[in-house]
Amino acid sequence: MLRLPSRISSTAIRRVLPWLFRAVALLLVGWYLVLLYLPAGSPAQVYGLTVPKGVGFAAIARELQQAGVIRSSLHLRLVARLRGQDRRVQAGDYRISSAMLPSQILEKLAGGQTDACKFTLPEGYSIYQAAELLEKQGIFDSEAFLAACTDQGVLHELGISAGTVEGYLFPGTYQVGFQMNEVSLVTEMVREFRRRTEKLKPLLDATGMRLGQAVTLASIIEREAVSPEEKPLIASVFLNRLRIGMPLQSDPTAIYGVKVFGGTVTKQDLQRSSPYNTYRIKGLPPGPIGNPGLEALQAVLQPAKTDYLYFVARKDGTHQFSRTLAEHNQGVDRFLKKGKKKRL
Structure with missing residues (x-):
């Protein structure tokens, strides 16, 4: 009857461990390289990703994995960390294709290459001029924008007691993402007004x-x-x-x-x-x-x-x-x- 050794000698373990470590390391490197250079799907699968200001990269990676445009959120986070791009992602609206490599996705997010158009509201422009400008630039229909400017539900939500948002659209340049509508733009501009004028409140109270x-x-x-x-x-x-x-x-x-x-x-x-x-x-x-x-x-x-x-x-x-x-x-x-x- 064949007897097995009751225990493996420490010498044998020392001989096996390096090979085991090498095998695990090769598997990890292989996993990293495969996911790095193998897209998750076809160009036809496109996901609209909205990155809010201040959101963590882990949440972005999880959302992309759940949408099926990347294979592993862990892998994308690892690549981003190694490239120093996990803290450079910029807010905005992005179209992310499942045919994109992780490096391409990260370059787009960190570079702020949003799928949006810029709209600049000059100082002093009325809502009527803003509507005309938006339509001229092919961003929004003028009547739809004016409807958003006078929507009572929107005004109530924004804390404006007047009949329109006139005066509360802060002049400046805005990124109009492909997922934004007229109400979204009005809301963002009013919120910018609130943010930029907050420091004037003591002066207003004094008058x-x-x-x-x-x-x-x-x-x-x-x-x-x-x-x-x-x-x-x-x-x-x-x-x-x-x-x-x-x-x-x-x-x-x-x-x-x-x-x-x-x-x-x-x-x-x-x-x-x-x-x-x-x-x-x-x-x-x-x-x-x-x-x-x-x-x-x-x-x-x-x-x-x-x-x-x-x-x-x-x-x-x-x-x-x-x-x-x-x-x-x-x-x-x-x-x-x-x-x-x-x-x-």
Whole structure:
């Protein structure tokens, strides 16, 4: 009868272990290389991945594995860690094909190569101009965007008590992902407004103004000012007028929602009956006439200390400011051509 040894000698173990370690190492290297150079599927399988700001890479890898566009989340995390790309992933919308290699996926995510288009809202643009620009660039239908801007459910969700989001779409450049819709863009722009203006709250509280009033006045200043340095001066003129009950008589308010302000307003425009026309009403209009930037808002909350009541545009885009009507009329005669309407 054959007897087996009761125990394996330590010498035998020492001889086997190196081979065992080599075999395991080869298996791990093979697993790593196979997954590195073997796509999970075909180009036809594409997954829309949205990466929010601040999300961890582990969650991204798990989502891609669950979607079937990669074979192993562990493998993708390992590759990302070795390449130093796990902390460089940028937020945005991405189309990830299952035919892409892990290296290609990581390069796309870390490089911010989003499948999105850029949309820039200039300072002072109204929701109507924004809608027109979005349609012109082939991003959204103008009517659908305006519907989102006036949707009562959206306004309630965003904490806006007005009838539209006018004034609360923060000017700037946005990535419009392929999975975004009109409401998504409006929401992102309003949230950016909240984020960027949070630091102005102490100044707002000190003035005693409501946020809506400050935004409304800032929107008028934004359309009147050409030079950023003059915004506090223009703010002082309007605030001085409000203080004594003098009409603002601001050109852009007369044509809000009717046509784009181009610097010249006709006599017919000034006579138009509109709750926004500050040639026909006293005080502020019922809401903003555009979406102001941070400088215009700061100008309202920290205006220049002056006793100016008038200003008129010079030919270089700046303004002459006056304390009296006589001084103002002299400026009008000097800087405005015959036939043009007087400014303030």
